[in-house]
Amino acid sequence: xxYWKLADFVVPESSKRIIEETDQAxxxxxxxxxxxxxxKNNAREKKFVVRDFxxxxxxxxxxxxxVNNLQKAKIKAYVPLIRWLKxxxxxxxxxxxxxxxxxxxxxSVLRYGLPATFMTAVLEPNKKSxxxxxxxxxxxxxxxxxxxxxxxxxxxIPGVFYEWxxxxxxxxxx
Numbered sequence: 001x002x003y004w005k006l007a008d009f010v011v012p013e014s015s016k017r018i019i020e021e022t023d024q025a026x027x028x029x030x031x032x033x034x035x036x037x038x039x040k041n042n043a044r045e046k047k048f049v050v051r052d053f054x055x056x057x058x059x060x061x062x063x064x065x066x067v068n069n070l071q072k073a074k075i076k077a078y079v080p081l082i083r084w085l086k087x088x089x090x091x092x093x094x095x096x097x098x099x100x101x102x103x104x105x106x107x108s109v110l111r112y113g114l115p116a117t118f119m120t121a122v123l124e125p126n127k128k129s130x131x132x133x134x135x136x137x138x139x140x141x142x143x144x145x146x147x148x149x150x151x152x153x154x155x156x157i158p159g160v161f162y163e164w165x166x167x168x169x170x171x172x173x174x
Contacts, residue, residue, distance in 0.1 A: 003029060006046070007039035028053075100167050 004010040014030035031039055040050045101120070108118050125133045 003027075003043075006042040007031065007035045009035040010039060097169075100169065104167055 003015055004012040009032040011030040014028075016028045018026040018028060020026075029039070043050045104120060105116070108120075109116050112118060123133065
C-alpha cells in the first residue's frame with residue numbers, strides 16, 4: 001500500500017489489518033497528530049473512510065471482561081447444546097426426508113395422475129458416477145415418453161420433463 005504517501009509524517013508500513021469482511025476492512029495507521037487532517041482529507045479523496053480512535057485503558061478492560069464473560073457463557077452452554085443436538089438431529093433429519101418424500105409423491109401424482117403407480121428409490125451415487133447414473137436412467141426410462149428431455153441434457157435443467165424425478169439430498173461429510 002501507498003497509504004503513507006497520502007500525507008507527510010505517516011509511518012511507512014505501520015498499517016495492520018484488524019478485521020476484514022466481504023466488502024470492507026479495518027486497518028490501523030500510525031502517524032503524527034499534526035498530519036492527521038491532511039491524511040483524512042487525502043484518504044477521503046481516494047474513497048477511504050477514516051475514523052478516529054481514542055485509546056482508553058478502561059474501555060479496553062471493560063471490553064475484555066465482556067469477552068471473557070461471553071466465552072465462559074459459551075463454554076457453559078456448549079455441553080447442553082451438544083446433548084440437545086444429539087437428541088434432536090435425527091428427528092429433524094427424518095422430518096426433512098419426509099418432506100422430500102411428500103414432494104416427490106405430490107409431483108409424481110401431478111405428473112402421472114391417479115392411481116399412483118410408480119416406484120420410489122433412494123440412490124447414493126459416487127460424485128464421479130452421478131452423470132453415468134443419469135444416463136442409465138435415461139436409457140431405462142427414456143422410451144416411456146418420446147418427448148421427455150428433448151433438446152436438453154439429461155436431468156440437468158429444472159422443469160424439463162423426464163420419466164424420473166431427481167431430488168438431490170446434499171449431506172455434509174467430515
